[in-house]
Amino acid sequence: MKDMNEGYVTADGRQIGGVIMEMKNITLRFGGVVAIKDISFDIREGEIRAIIGPNGAGKSSMLNVISGFYIPTEGEVFYKGIKRGPMKPYQVARLGIARTFQNIALFDGMSVLDNIMTGRLTHMKKGLMSQAGWWWTGAAAEEHENREKVEKIIDFLEIQNIRKTPVGRLPYGLKKRVELARALAAEPKILLLDEPMAGMNVEEKEDMSRFILDVNDEFGTTIVLIEHDMGVVMDLSDRVVVMDYGKKIGDGTPDEVRSNQDVIDAYLGVAHD
Amino acid sequence: MADAVAKGQESAQSIPALLARNVARYGGYPAYREKEFGIWQSWSWAEAAEEIRAMALGFLSLGVERGDYIAIIGRNRPMHYWSMVAAQMCGAIPVPLYQDAAADEMAYVMEHCGARFVVCGDQEQVDKIVEIEDRIHAITHVTYTDKRGMRKYDHSRMNALEDVQAEGCAGHSRYEAELDKRIAELTYDSTCVMLYTSGTTGKPKGVVLSNRNIIETAKASSEFDHLNHNDEVLAYLPMAWVGDFIFSIGQAYWSGFTVNCPESPETMMIDLREIGPTYFFAPPRVFENQLTSVMIRMEDAGKLKKKLFDHYMKVARDVGPDILDGKPVSFGKRMSYALGNFFVYGPLKNTLGFSRIRVGYTAGEAIGPEIFSFYRSLGINLKQLYGQTEASVFITQQPDGEVRADTVGVPSPGVEVKIADNGEVFYRSPGTFVEYYKNAESTASTKDPEGWVATGDAGFFEEDTGHLRIIDRAKDVGKMADGRLFAPKYVENKLKFYPSILEAVVFGAGKDRCTAFINIDLTAVGNWAERNNISYASYQELAGHPRVYEMIREHVEEVNESIAEDPMLSGCQVHRFLILHKELDADDGEMTRTRKVRRNVIGEKFADLIAALYDGRDEIYTETEVTYEDGRKGSIKATLKIADAKVVAPKQMAEAAE
Structure with missing residues (x-):
């Protein structure tokens, strides 16, 4: 295993930094149900980290623990070396964590542009009163600044043609892309993607993969993703955590994970004799 | 001077x-x-x-x-x-x-x-x-x-x-x-x-x-349409295409007008609307798509709006083109048109991005007369031109006030045009290309020492107006058994203007009369079937349905009527036709990838069907090999009906001309 606090360089020449987030012995219970059982792993700055596993393995629960939405029953989460306590959603956002959802959570009646603008909320300092006063209070200048950032993201994700379209009228694949845009608008340090490619066709998957790689490459964003499509996971990610029935059964580079017997058993089933 | x-x-x-x-x-x-x-x-x-x-x-x-x-x-x-x-x-x-x-x-x-x-x-x-x-x-x-x-x-x-x-x-x-x-x-x-x-x-x-080549052409064509530095164009056609070079560089630099570039290819329609160009070029396909989307949206509009639209579009069809051409129109009709402009045409043009358009051109292929007159009736000065890369675009174009759907206009300023004995169009102009790079052989075979260039298209000048009409590729134009001119593409284009006809292949070279294969358009005909409570299980069944045959027969007869009006081409009327049991497909080699019909392939493959069109049978049993997308082969069996279509006696003038 690589050294804890020193980075490494990937095969394609990207510099991966030190540990930015660490999960230590995380256990999560809902009453009698154990969703996550004593899992530890780390996330390094600038890497693409995947969490995979069969249905019901506890992947989304794990993502919710990382995002601070669930508070682990046991265990600790360290963010940039500091232990993290219970947090409100806005506090999470201010820490630089943004996410997308498995089932799209956008405002259907609002335009793509407005949806992405909501992602800038944490970066807006002006309050309601000054926004009511508009330009002489500096709120207009702030709006322009934020709009510029949003336009760069629109350009980046190539969705200029739907800028003014209400989200409700868009096809599924594009909604997913808008959701990614909104998460990016918050300029996150860590981006959590919950099944970004679920329900997409091959072409949409290719597009999305390219965008994820570009985001990581261009902005240096650390990405944690849950995904079912094995081909995608193995191509995209630098390191993979494999979960099954709430336990961690593998952790390492895609190649290491692929040859791990426990992982093969969990995915292909094992003969009972 | x-x-x-x-x-x-x-x-x-x-x-x-x-x-x-x-x-x-x-x-x-x-x-x-x-x-x-x-x-x-x-x-x-x-x-x-x-x-x-x-x-x-x-x-x-x-x-x-x-x-x-x-x-x-x-x-x-x-x-x-x-x-x-x-x-x-x-x-x-x-x-x-x-x-x-x-x-x-x-x-x-x-x-x-x-x-x-x-x-x-x-x-x-x-x-x-x-x-x-x-x-x-x-x-x-x-x-x-x-x-x-x-x-x-x-x-x-x-x-x-x-x-x-x-x-x-x-x-x-x-x-x-x-x-x-x-x-x-x-x-x-x-x-x-x-x-x-x-x-x-x-x-x-x-x-x-x-x-x-470029500057002379740009100068002549800019003056032809009075382009100036206040004009605006939207540059959205491929840069490798000669038209874009002439419009966005040649004419833009000569006249000093503004070239607007869209944000991305997908936003072209939005950008078009925002810019509202005054000078616009588009292939017929763009105009067709725009018209279709307008019509579909009007189908979904409320009753009042629909009624208003239908009423004023009728007014526009009646008087719009005449007003645009500056012909005399009665005061009452002018008032009615002005009202229509306020309620319908103005907002519609704004939606399409054509509010400010002064000169619009279309070229490249034949445009449907309905589509063409739709835009003209709205007051959009849409015209046709005929050209090619070797001519720096312009060979002929339509002057303001002399615009029609079936001609490509008069020779552009400075261009000489002549028709060879076999009907092929030749031209000579300051815009005529220098040479094909590293290909002296092709240069020599295209451009003769005097500078005349062969276009490869067959056409003729209308005697009364002096407008050029292109009928077909020169190599496809033939003679029928009795020596009358046979121009299949001309007839096929007329047939294809009907939404229910996707493709048509006309035969008749060396024969005594013309016949045709028809391919129905599944979307359009399927839609029609749904509205008329006609149930069908497959393409083949729909294609063979008696009422579909009836509808297509009507279309063919209408086309025959319009062909009969043309003395030179009246021999090309379709006497008998059949509706094919499969779509012509590039995978089967029947069409090119750009959807151009391959006549010889079709002629060989469906030889039995062509024979049946000429021997008077009412139906024929056939088996056709098809290739699926993944490369596997299969075959379709069908019994096809053959229908007769009424032909119209050519006008007396034709006899005189022969």
Whole structure:
């Protein structure tokens, strides 16, 4: 295993930094149900980290623990070396964590542009009163600044043609892309993607993969993703955590994970004799 | 007068010289606009000239020599237009390429012209160049416009275009004298641009166009339509196409108008609406799609709106074209049209982006008369032109007030047109190309020593109006058994204007009468069937349905009527037809990938059906081999009915003419 606090360089020449987030012995219970059982792993700055596993393995629960939405029953989460306590959603956002959802959570009646603008909320300092006063209070200048950032993201994700379209009228694949845009608008340090490619066709998957790689490459964003499509996971990610029935059964580079017997058993089933 | 003309030529013998003239004349007016990050950015002629000069200096610093070829691959962006002019300044020759071409197709062209420098739009294009670089040894340097995703590439022979500009600016004192010298060397006969023809037959050919070709053509056509520096165009057609070069560079530099570049190809319709060009070109397909989307949306509109639309569209159809052509129209009708303009046409034109349009052109293929008259009746001055790359576009065009759907107009100013004995159209003009690059043989077979160029199209001049009508590709035009002219495409186009007919193939060369295969359009006919409570299980069943036959028969008979009005072509009326049991498909070799019918393949494959069309049978049993998308083969069995269609006796005039 690589050294804890020193980075490494990937095969394609990207510099991966030190540990930015660490999960230590995380256990999560809902009453009698154990969703996550004593899992530890780390996330390094600038890497693409995947969490995979069969249905019901506890992947989304794990993502919710990382995002601070669930508070682990046991265990600790360290963010940039500091232990993290219970947090409100806005506090999470201010820490630089943004996410997308498995089932799209956008405002259907609002335009793509407005949806992405909501992602800038944490970066807006002006309050309601000054926004009511508009330009002489500096709120207009702030709006322009934020709009510029949003336009760069629109350009980046190539969705200029739907800028003014209400989200409700868009096809599924594009909604997913808008959701990614909104998460990016918050300029996150860590981006959590919950099944970004679920329900997409091959072409949409290719597009999305390219965008994820570009985001990581261009902005240096650390990405944690849950995904079912094995081909995608193995191509995209630098390191993979494999979960099954709430336990961690593998952790390492895609190649290491692929040859791990426990992982093969969990995915292909094992003969009972 | 002659002196003035000579002086005009003297003052601007090249595109860079025109640029300098425009800076002096229109310095502060916008030359280019591009929408980026949601906002229209603009460059005045003075600013654009600075950018172009910086780029040219940068090219010199990269070592561009006189006579080098610079390939430009990208979508319509100011940077790419600038790179063409910058290349010319350095004495190099710009070669714009189709950006959607595959790497292999690009390799052929790049090798043929030996391009040493490449300007790429983005990473996608750079990837193609990297792929073919090992085979094409001539490439010394690659530049790109969009920096995205380019960080990890080996930059030892690669640069962002804006960095090249910066380099040029930094070294301006070293290169300025050399650049000015090279600009001064440009003459009326230096090569302005080299454009590759798309190559539907054989390998692409490099058409060399001189400054004379481009500037003379731009000048004549700008004057023809009174274009001036206040006009606006939207540059959205492929840069490798001669039309875009003439509109966005030739005419733009001659007249000094503004070239607007869309944000991305997908936003073209939105950008069109925002800009509201005054001068617009589009192939018939664009107009067709726009009309379809309007009609579909009107179907869903409320009752009142629908009624208003239907009423005023009828008014527009009645008087709109006459008003546009300046013909006398009664006061009452004019009032009615004005009301319609307020309620319907104005808002509709605004939605389509045609509010300010002064001159619109369509060309490339036949446009449906209904589509054509729809736009004209709204008051949009849509006209047709006929041209090709070798002519720097313009051969004939329609003057204001003499516009019709079935002609392509009168010879453009300065163009001579003649019809050969076999009906083929020949032309000679100042815009006639210099040569095919490295292909003296093709040059000689296309252009004779006197400068006449064969178009490969057959046509004739209408005696009373002097307008040219194109009927078909010359090689497809034949004679029927009794010597009457046979022009299949002419009839097929008329048939295809009906939405329910997807394809038609007309036979009759060497026979006593014409017959046809019809392919129905599944979407349109399926929709019609649904509305008329006709149930069907498959394409084949729908195609063979008696009521579908009835509908198609009506269409064929209408076409026969309209053909009969034409004395020269009245022999081409369709006597019998059948509806094919399968769609003609490129996978089966029946069509080209660009959806052009392959007559000989169809003739062989369906020989039994053609025989049945001529031997008077009512139906025929047939088996046809089909290829599925994955390459497997199967066969379709069917019994096809053959229907007769009424023909109309040709007008008396035809007899006299024979």
